[in-house]
Every structure is written in structure tokens, then in C-alpha cells.
Amino acid sequence: MILHLIKKEIALRKINFTFSVFAVFLAVALFIAFYTSNEASRRETIRLTRDMGFNLRIIPANTDMDAFWQNGFSDTTMPEENVQRFRTYKDFSFAHLTATLHKKLRWREMDIVLTGIADEIEPSGRQKTPMIHLVEPGTVIAGFEIARHLNLQEGENINLLNKDFRVAKILAESGSIDDIRLFARLPEVQELLNMSGRINEIRALNCLCLTADDQDPLLLLRDQLKAVLPKAKVIMDKTIAVAREKQRLMLENYFAFIIPFVVVACALWIASLVFINVRDRRHEIGVLRALGYNGGYIAGLFLGKAMLVGLLGAFFGYLAGTLFSVWYGPEIFKVTASEIKPIYILLIWSTLAAVGFSVVAALLPTFIAITQDPAEVLRGE
Amino acid sequence: MVTLERLDKFYLTRQPVVKALHNISLKVSEGEFLVVRGPSGSGKSTLLLAIGGMLRPSAGKVLVGGQDIYAMPARERARFRAKNIGFIFQMFHLLPYLNIMENILLAAGASTVNFGKQKAADLIKQFGLSGRAMHKPSELSVGERQRTAIGRALVNNPKIILADEPTGNLDPDNASEVLDYLKNFQRINGTVILVSHGHMADEYADRVLQLRDGHIVDS
Numbered sequence: 169m170i171l172h173l174i175k176k177e178i179a180l181r182k183i184n185f186t187f188s189v190f191a192v193f194l195a196v197a198l199f200i201a202f203y204t205s206n207e208a209s210r211r212e213t214i215r216l217t218r219d220m221g222f223n224l225r226i227i228p229a230n231t232d233m234d235a236f237w238q239n240g241f242s243d244t245t246m247p248e249e250n251v252q253r254f255r256t257y258k259d260f261s262f263a264h265l266t267a268t269l270h271k272k273l274r275w276r277e278m279d280i281v282l283t284g285i286a287d288e289i290e291p292s293g294r295q296k297t298p299m300i301h302l303v304e305p306g307t308v309i310a311g312f313e314i315a316r317h318l319n320l321q322e323g324e325n326i327n328l329l330n331k332d333f334r335v336a337k338i339l340a341e342s343g344s345i346d347d348i349r350l351f352a353r354l355p356e357v358q359e360l361l362n363m364s365g366r367i368n369e370i371r372a373l374n375c376l377c378l379t380a381d382d383q384d385p386l387l388l389l390r391d392q393l394k395a396v397l398p399k400a401k402v403i404m405d406k407t408i409a410v411a412r413e414k415q416r417l418m419l420e421n422y423f424a425f426i427i428p429f430v431v432v433a434c435a436l437w438i439a440s441l442v443f444i445n446v447r448d449r450r451h452e453i454g455v456l457r458a459l460g461y462n463g464g465y466i467a468g469l470f471l472g473k474a475m476l477v478g479l480l481g482a483f484f485g486y487l488a489g490t491l492f493s494v495w496y497g498p499e500i501f502k503v504t505a506s507e508i509k510p511i512y513i514l515l516i517w518s519t520l521a522a523v524g525f526s527v528v529a530a531l532l533p534t535f536i537a538i539t540q541d542p543a544e545v546l547r548g549e
Numbered sequence: 550m551v552t553l554e555r556l557d558k559f560y561l562t563r564q565p566v567v568k569a570l571h572n573i574s575l576k577v578s579e580g581e582f583l584v585v586r587g588p589s590g591s592g593k594s595t596l597l598l599a600i601g602g603m604l605r606p607s608a609g610k611v612l613v614g615g616q617d618i619y620a621m622p623a624r625e626r627a628r629f630r631a632k633n634i635g636f637i638f639q640m641f642h643l644l645p646y647l648n649i650m651e652n653i654l655l656a657a658g659a660s661t662v663n664f665g666k667q668k669a670a671d672l673i674k675q676f677g678l679s680g681r682a683m684h685k686p687s688e689l690s691v692g693e694r695q696r697t698a699i700g701r702a703l704v705n706n707p708k709i710i711l712a713d714e715p716t717g718n719l720d721p722d723n724a725s726e727v728l729d730y731l732k733n734f735q736r737i738n739g740t741v742i743l744v745s746h747g748h749m750a751d752e753y754a755d756r757v758l759q760l761r762d763g764h765i766v767d768s
Contacts, residue, residue, distance in 0.1 A: 169658045172651075173644075173647075176644075176646040176647055176651070177646050179646060180645060180646035181646075451640075451642055452642075452644055454642070455636075455638075455642040455644070456655075457603065457627070458601065458603060458630070458636045458642075459630075459631060459636070459655060459656045459701075460627045460628060460629075460630045460631020460632070460656075461627065461631075461658075462623070462624050462627045463623075541604075542603055543595075543598045543603045543604035546594070546598060546603065546638065546642075546713075
């Protein structure tokens with residue numbers, strides 16, 4: 169009987185019911201859409217912040233820092249094997265380690281920086297997309313300004329310190345010292361400069377994610393480094409590091425704010441609609457009381473309807489949120505689109521949560537419905 | 550059947566206390582047709598709701614079938630009301646989303662003694678609503694709506710009918726018809742207490758009481 173009454177009442181007041189279902193639908197769809205695309209979003213954020221560049225530079229401890237900042241690299245070198253020591257050290261919270269060797273040269277009447285790059289090393293052992301320019305043996309990658317000044321073309325053969333190379337790629341203008349840099353593979357640069365087995369910098373990316381709020385990440389890193397490379401020092405580009413951290417926290421805070429905000433707004437929305445429904449049905453409640461129905465039955469009418477609202481809202485919200493993520497997520501997260509997949513278990517959890525949420529939102533108006541004096545309504549006609 | 554003992558009902562408002570009923574003592578016998586007449590605001594509806602267990606009096610007792618209904622817990626009082634008392638209202642108060650059959654069966658649903666669809670169908674036939682059983686209240690005339698409301702009040706075979714201005718919205722023909730149905734209920738030993746501000750029901754009554762400002766002033 170109670171289900172029959174609920175069904176019939178819904179059929180009469182379709183708009184109120186539709187708006188209530190829409191409130192739950194909206195909350196669930198937003199949550200599902202955020203949650204389903206969360207992994208893609210997280211990875212995309214990592215990728216975007218990674219593209220901001222390395223934030224750690226590990227250089228020989230005896231580096232003349234005046235010259236370092238003037239030249240952009242250390243004037244002294246350290247053994248290349250230093251970078252290998254990171255492989256066996258488990259406590260590092262940074263990634264994308266790259267050994268580099270830099271040297272200023274005068275080439276074709278132009279001051280350039282020749283940079284040798286080794287392959288990246290991941291202390292974690294995981295495969296990651298490289299941050300460095302991948303240079304094939306026998307090739308170079310030319311900075312924008314070098315190419316412009318010397319009229320270099322991709323595919324052109326050049327001679328550098330009596331060795332022939334092919335220009336594999338010309339970089340876009342970066343607005344940094346990279347514009348006058350010529351990248352080659354580290355072993356070839358070491359051979360050209362007669363500095364076999366030597367490097368003057370290890371570059372790395374630190375996520376700061378293992379750093380507590382009250383810890384200075386740089387001090388922590390220096391402590392870590394001291395254990396592995398006592399003859400090296402670490403410099404952190406705080407602009408990039410902080411930007412990465414802020415981006416990560418911003419994203420977390422955004423989700424932490426938007427989901428509860430939507431949930432509370434939708435709860436108020438449902439509560440208002442149930443309240444309006446209670447007000448519209450004052451006479452009906454009075455008559456039901458006069459016919460002998462008790463408060464539990466009246467509560468059942470409203471809470472049963474709220475459960476139905478939750479069930480339908482959750483089902484359609486799940487569908488909409490999932491379809492939105494699967495269809496439009498790849499447009500937003502182009503690189504990490506493969507991470508966006510339907511999460512079927514969320515249908516169960518979102519249904520349970522939405523039914524509970526809908527019932528909780530309807531509790532106060534239902535309480536008003538069962539405590540209203542039926543005589544007040546019936547007497548006042 | 551119904552006994553009121555020194556019944557008072559006060560309403561606490563921001564204004565001075567409103568005395569809706571004052572020191573009402575009354576006995577209504579089983580099978581009696583009582584009309585309580587009085588102007589608007591005289592306390593008629595309050596009296597009816599108090600007798601029906603819907604409005605707890607400020608003082609005094611309401612005995613129905615010898616039982617003090619306000620001494621019962623609310624849940625038991627609701628069951629007692631569903632089984633023994635039928636209400637009829639001036640505004641009918643049919644549920645707009647239920648058809649006629651369902652509106653009548655609604656009262657049966659609250660009672661532990663469920664006479665079911667057959668009884669409802671009999672009442673529909675008796676009240677000339679056979680062709681309207683599946684219609685919604687909005688599709689009926691006012692007379693048909695009130696006959697449906699009477700059917701709802703009778704479906705549980707109550708001992709008492711409490712009727713609050715049941716003819717107030719009806720034309721004379723429909724009003725007579727409604728009063729005839731109530732008279733028929735009385736003939737099978739049912740008790741009717743009807744409140745009205747007019748005189749139309751007087752000729753059907755065994756007794757007429759006059760209520761003014763919460764007092765019985767004439768009988």
C-alpha cells in the first residue's frame with residue numbers, strides 16, 4: 169500500500185519528484201565524473217608539472233658558485249659513476265636522474281654550450297616518460313638561436329670539434345640558455361672534450377610528496393645526498409619545486425572543496441523540495457491521521473519517496489558521470505586518456521550513498537510532517 | 550457510546566488564551582443522530598476532533614465505547630480510530646492522486662479489520678458511483694466526491710461517524726442525499742455526530758445542540 173501511495177503521489181507531483189531526482193543525479197554524476205577521471209587527472213598533473221623541468225641540480229661540492237651562476241653550470245666535474253649510486257639507494261623521493269656534461273665553446277664564430285646527456289635513470293626502477301631530449305648517436309639537437317644564427321637545418325651534417333654529426337632536430341625558442349645549447353649524447357661529448365667518465369651535473373625531479381609540512385625539503389634532500397654522495401651538493405630550483413607542489417595541492421584542495429560543496433547544495437535542494445512537498449500535503453497528512461495511520465506510516469511515505477529519489481538519482485547519475493568521463497575525459501586529459509575507465513563498483517557505493525544522502529536530507533521535513541498537528545489543518549478549513 | 554466529561558480545550562496564542570471548548574459534558578447514545586449547531590468559531594470542529602481522538606483536550610475526558618481514548622498511547626488510539634470512527638469533512642479531503650476505489654480502500658488499509666475490495670465495491674455501487682470507480686476526485690462532481698468521502702468513512706464498518714459540515718459545499722439535492730446516507734447508517738445502529746452552522750440537518754437529528762463560544766447553550 170505504501171509503495172502504491174508513493175508511486176501515485178509521484179505521478180501527481182512529477183515536477184517536484186523530477187527536481188529531487190535531478191539534485192541527486194547532479195551530485196552523483198559530478199562525483200562519478202571526478203572520480204572516474206581522477207587517475208587521468210592526477211597523471212596529467214604529474215606530466216604537466218614534469219614538463220616544467222628539473223627542479224634539482226646535483227653538482228660537485230667544490231663548485232665555484234659565482235662561476236656556476238654566471239655560466240649556468242659547474243666549472244668542475246665529478247665521476248659519472250656517481251649517478252649509478254642512486255640505483256641502489258632506496259630512500260630517494262626524486263626521479264628522472266640525468267647525468268650531464270656542459271662546456272662553453274666557440275663554434276662557427278658563435279659562443280655555444282655543448283651539453284652531453286646520458287639516458288635517464290629511475291631510482292624506483294619504474295618506466296617513466298623521459299624528461300630529456302632523446303639524442304641518437306651521431307646526432308645533435310640544436311637550440312633555436314644557434315639554428316637561427318648559423319642557418320642550420322634539420323638533417324644537415326655538421327662538423328663539431330673534428331667529428332661529424334647530423335642535426336636531428338631544431339628546438340623551438342625556449343627563452344632560456346637552451347637556445348644556445350647543442351645537445352649530444354654524453355659519451356660522444358665526453359670523447360670530444362677528452363673528459364671520459366666525467367660529468368659536471370646530475371639533474372633530477374623531486375616531487376616533494378614525501379616531505380611533511382614542517383620539513384624543509386632541501387635539508388632533507390641534502391641529508392639524503394650526504395649518505396650517497398658526500399662530495400656533491402644539491403641545489404633546488406624552488407620556483408619550479410614550489411609550483412609543482414602548489415599545483416598538486418591546488419588540485420587536491422579543489423576536489424576536496426567542490427565535492428562537499430555540491431553534496432551540501434544538493435542536500436539543501438532535496439530538503440527544500442521535501443519541505444515544499446510536506447507543506448503541499450498538509451491536508452493529506454491530516455486525513456491519513458484521521459483515518460488511523462500513524463506517524464511511522466507517514467514517515468514511510470516521505471522517506472520511501474526519498475529512497476526512490478536516491479535510487480533513481482544514483483543510477484542515472486552514475487550512468488551520466490561515467491559516460492561523461494569516458495566520452496569527454498579524453499578531450500580534457502589527452503595524454504592519460506587510457507586511465508579513464510568505468511568503475512563498476514562505484515554504482516553500488518554511489519547507490520548506497522545516494523539513498524542514505526537523500527533520506528538524511530528528507531529527515532527534517534519528514535519530522536515536521538509527522539509532528540504537525542493534524543487537527544490544526546482539519547480544523548482550519 | 551460517547552461521553553464527554555467536563556471537557557475544556559484552550560489554545561495558547563500570543564493573544565489572550567482562546568477558550569474553544571469550556572466545560573462540555575455530554576452523552577451520545579449508541580444509534581443516536583446528534584447535530585451540533587453553531588456559528589463559525591463556536592468550537593464545533595474542535596469538539597468533533599476531540600471526540601475523534603485527534604485533538605487532546607486541555608482538561609476533561611472523552612470516553613468512546615466506554616474507553617478513555619486519550620489515556621491510550623497514540624499508536625493504539627490511531628488503531629482505535631481506524632476501527633471505530635469514520636470522519637467526513639466539508640472539503641472531502643480525498644487524496645487527489647488516488648481513484649475513487651483507492652480512496653475508499655485507503656481507510657481500510659489503516660484498520661486491522663480489513664474488509665477489502667468487496668466492501669468498497671459494495672459502497673461504490675450503493676452510492677451510485679459504479680461508473681466512476683477508477684476516476685480521480687478531480688474528475689467527479691462535488692456530490693460524487695462527498696459520497697466517496699462517506700464511502701471512505703463507512704468502509705471499516707465504524708460505530709461512529711463524525712461529520713464536519715458534510716453538506717457545506719453541496720447543493721440542496723446532494724445535501725439531502727448525504728444526510729439520507731447518514732440516516733441509513735443510523736438505522737443500522739450507527740451513531741452520527743454532525744456539526745453544522747445551518748439548520749438543514751436538524752430534521753434528521755434525534756437531538757440538536759447549540760454551541761456558542763465553546764459552551765453548550767441550548768439542547
